[in-house]
Amino acid sequence: MKTLFRICSIVLFFGLSFLLDCAYPAGEIPLYKDAGRTVDERVADLLSRMTLEEKILQLNQYILGENSNVNNIGEVSDTFIPGIGSYIYFNDNAVLRNSLQRRELEVSRLGIPLLFGFDVIHGFRTIFPIPLAQACSWNPELVGQACAVAAQEARMSGVEWVFSPMIDVARDGRWGRVAEGYGEDPYATSVFAVAAVGGYQGSDLSSPRSVAACLKHFVGYGLSQGGRDYEATDVSPQALWDTYLPPYEAGVCAGAATVMSAFNDINGTPATANHYLLTEVLKEKWDFGGFVVADWNAVEQLISQGVAADKKEAAYKAFAAGVDMDMKDFCYKDHLGALVAEGKIPVARIDEAVANILALKFRLGLFEQPYAVELPEDERILLPYNKELATKMAEESMVLLKNDNGLLPLCAKTVAVIGPMADNREHMLGSWTAHGRVEDVEGSIYDNLQKEFGKKMDFLYAAGCGFDGDDRSGFAEARAIAEQADVLVLCLGEKNAWSGENASRSTLALPAIQEALLQDMKKTGKPIVLVLSNGRPLELCRIEPLCDAIVEMWQPGIMGGKALAGILSGRINPSGKLSITFPLTTGQIPMYYNTRQSARPFQGKYQDIPTEPLYAFGHGLSYTTFEYGDLYLPKDTIRKNEKLRLEIQVTNAGNFDGKETVHWFVSDPTCSISRPVKELKFFEKQFIEAGTCRTFYFELIPERDLSFVNAQGERFLETGTYYVMVKDKKIKLELID
Numbered sequence: 229m230k231t232l233f234r235i236c237s238i239v240l241f242f243g244l245s246f247l248l249d250c251a252y253p254a255g256e257i258p259l260y261k262d263a264g265r266t267v268d269e270r271v272a273d274l275l276s277r278m279t280l281e282e283k284i285l286q287l288n289q290y291i292l293g294e295n296s297n298v299n300n301i302g303e304v305s306d307t308f309i310p311g312i313g314s315y316i317y318f319n320d321n322a323v324l325r326n327s328l329q330r331r332e333l334e335v336s337r338l339g340i341p342l343l344f345g346f347d348v349i350h351g352f353r354t355i356f357p358i359p360l361a362q363a364c365s366w367n368p369e370l371v372g373q374a375c376a377v378a379a380q381e382a383r384m385s386g387v388e389w390v391f392s393p394m395i396d397v398a399r400d401g402r403w404g405r406v407a408e409g410y411g412e413d414p415y416a417t418s419v420f421a422v423a424a425v426g427g428y429q430g431s432d433l434s435s436p437r438s439v440a441a442c443l444k445h446f447v448g449y450g451l452s453q454g455g456r457d458y459e460a461t462d463v464s465p466q467a468l469w470d471t472y473l474p475p476y477e478a479g480v481c482a483g484a485a486t487v488m489s490a491f492n493d494i495n496g497t498p499a500t501a502n503h504y505l506l507t508e509v510l511k512e513k514w515d516f517g518g519f520v521v522a523d524w525n526a527v528e529q530l531i532s533q534g535v536a537a538d539k540k541e542a543a544y545k546a547f548a549a550g551v552d553m554d555m556k557d558f559c560y561k562d563h564l565g566a567l568v569a570e571g572k573i574p575v576a577r578i579d580e581a582v583a584n585i586l587a588l589k590f591r592l593g594l595f596e597q598p599y600a601v602e603l604p605e606d607e608r609i610l611l612p613y614n615k616e617l618a619t620k621m622a623e624e625s626m627v628l629l630k631n632d633n634g635l636l637p638l639c640a641k642t643v644a645v646i647g648p649m650a651d652n653r654e655h656m657l658g659s660w661t662a663h664g665r666v667e668d669v670e671g672s673i674y675d676n677l678q679k680e681f682g683k684k685m686d687f688l689y690a691a692g693c694g695f696d697g698d699d700r701s702g703f704a705e706a707r708a709i710a711e712q713a714d715v716l717v718l719c720l721g722e723k724n725a726w727s728g729e730n731a732s733r734s735t736l737a738l739p740a741i742q743e744a745l746l747q748d749m750k751k752t753g754k755p756i757v758l759v760l761s762n763g764r765p766l767e768l769c770r771i772e773p774l775c776d777a778i779v780e781m782w783q784p785g786i787m788g789g790k791a792l793a794g795i796l797s798g799r800i801n802p803s804g805k806l807s808i809t810f811p812l813t814t815g816q817i818p819m820y821y822n823t824r825q826s827a828r829p830f831q832g833k834y835q836d837i838p839t840e841p842l843y844a845f846g847h848g849l850s851y852t853t854f855e856y857g858d859l860y861l862p863k864d865t866i867r868k869n870e871k872l873r874l875e876i877q878v879t880n881a882g883n884f885d886g887k888e889t890v891h892w893f894v895s896d897p898t899c900s901i902s903r904p905v906k907e908l909k910f911f912e913k914q915f916i917e918a919g920t921c922r923t924f925y926f927e928l929i930p931e932r933d934l935s936f937v938n939a940q941g942e943r944f945l946e947t948g949t950y951y952v953m954v955k956d957k958k959i960k961l962e963l964i965d
């Protein structure tokens with residue numbers, strides 16, 4: 229509808245602006261430069277003045293200068309192309325950007341400013357925990373605040389458009405990009421998508437603290453076969469609608485300014501040439517009013533995906549499908565003109581795409597303020613508030629997976645800190661680190677433990693081994709300090725480059741050398757705390773039995789060391805819970821909580837290993853004990869148009885104050901379409917003082933929380949028996965007409 233309205237207003241204003249133009253005495257400003265006009269009026273007026281060539285240039289994004297994204301093919305380019313719509317901007321301050329903008333506006337006939345975008349996935353310079361970790365905080369407000377900090381640093385450094393949030397539901401940890409999203413659940417990913425869009429965009433896109441968000445990668449990219457990146461995906465239409473599309477619909481409803489089309493092909497039609505998804509669903513059914521940018525080279529890649537013979541056909545297929553802006557490969561720049569001349573692409577479609585892009589430039593205030601204020605570093609990055617928030621996010625995202633015999637919080641005289649991650653700062657940053665720097669990481673685990681405990685505890689350090697390889701020469705030194713210690717803190721994990729884009733791994737297991745180090749340390753008989761730094765769920769079946777306590781630190785960002793030390797000392801009570809399942813072994817993949825019911829739930833299990841995951845979705849311990857009361861609902865039968873307020877009391881029965889997240893699930897055991905065994909429909913995190921009790925509520929709305937969706941994306945609600953579940957509590961609910 230928005231697109232239709234925009235086209236109509238364009239046609240209307242074509243006529244009017246012609247008249248107005250005549251009415252404009254020479255020298256007066258043209259309508260589109262009048263900030264008092266509506267965005268649609270300004271777009272229509274500007275469009276009416278543009279040539280076809282000027283319009284087509286707006287539909288291209290290019291890179292300029294160094295390309296720091298190692299996965300993206302492409303030469304370093306120093307070709308300045310007047311009139312182009314957008315650049316990916318790789319610098320960390322606004323100086324170059326402003327000079328490019330100035331150069332553009334000096335030659336642009338109509339003074340159309342450039343749009344600068346960049347990959348800001350979990351921070352610009354203040355690097356937060358990876359998004360998968362952030363989801364484990366179950367704190368959407370905090371996620372939104374982290375995105376707001378990233379927006380502030382990016383905008384003040386010359387970037388007004390971020391290619392974030394990544395909201396691909398992913399359940400295969402072999403896929404490296406699982407690190408970039410919010411885990412396996414569609415509802416949780418939807419909630420975090422909305423929080424991220426709100427944090428990035430704020431209430432006014434023209435604010436120097438706001439940036440345009442970009443929902444990516446539309447859609448189903450997380451289903452890449454075998455966890456191998458860029459692979460084709462096969463997904464049923466019904467699963468698309470009940471699992472992979474909901475976060476995008478939520479993000480669009482939240483006002484996301486842009487969407488990025490994915491690399492993968494979906495059931496034989498690449499996402500970047502998928503008219504059904506890009507136009508019929510995104511733009512028409514959901515009334516998305518922003519614009520779609522293709523992923524890097526994704527238009528040209530339609531050739532390798534077998535649906536285009538050359539760049540011209542690729543341009544035609546992507547543009548006709550609904551991709552408005554072409555990233556990097558110039559298929560649009562080189563071929564749209566001819567396609568229009570040949571009558572294959574209507575000018576109206578060109579105008580619609582250009583209008584979407586111009587509208588964002590107007591909303592960002594780029595016509596009024598095309599230059600970013602050039603602030604010194606200490607006024608725009610790594611600000612005290614930014615680092616405090618990064619610390620808080622790291623604290624809330626870490627997950628206590630195991631804590632036998634209350635080994636944690638640490639209480640010892642001498643502690644040996646061992647492992648490749650023990651004194652490493654680099655690999656705390658994770659993948660997609662934008663302008664994050666190792667020197668910004670405020671200490672390693674070893675550094676921060678010494679700082680946290682001061683003289684109360686002695687810390688010894690030995691790396692023991694590298695992240696991979698087979699050099700065991702460091703084991704002896706590790707063994708020597710282990711013998712002197714009361715407790716061992718083993719710090720193992722992944723390098724930054726082992727997750728993220730183009731970082732698929734055939735196994736979730738850590739390299740054998742790391743497991744060997746742990747096994748060797750186990751021989752000392754000392755209690756072991758395992759700290760993990762990783763960007764994916766790990767295979768811990770051989771490791772878990774050797775450890776008394778396990779803390780999933782994830783890749784926690786620049787303040788991760790301080791946060792972890794706070795948890796190991798008990799200053800912080802861990803409150804994280806897994807947003808993705810940890811399978812027992814890689815062989816269990818796919819393994820996630822909201823699977824559909826088996827025909828024989830008690831048979832068909834693996835013969836060689838257990839069929840349960842090692843750590844389930846939602847698993848996470850605390851230093852205190854939270855006791856759940858019974859589920860309460862005011863009545864057990866409701867009509868479709870009624871709401872129901874369910875409640876449960878949670879008591880902090882331990883000695884530590886703490887935060888607890890309650891996850892509310894529903895199940896519909898009998899439906900016209902087989903449904904997942906249970907589905908997350910709400911979650912809430914609360915602080916509960918030791919010895920006190922808090923009530924958690926869930927306002928159940930049948931249409932929203934009990935309905936399901938069919939293969940056509942039609943939501944339906946059936947009467948019958950449902951269950952509401954919290955942890956092991958389950959209550960029956962009858963729905964009637």
Ligand code: GLC
Pocket residue numbers: 297299300347391444523524729
């Ligand atoms: C990459 C990624 C995408 C990123 C884009 C620009 O290949 O797939 O997430 O935003 O290119 O760097």
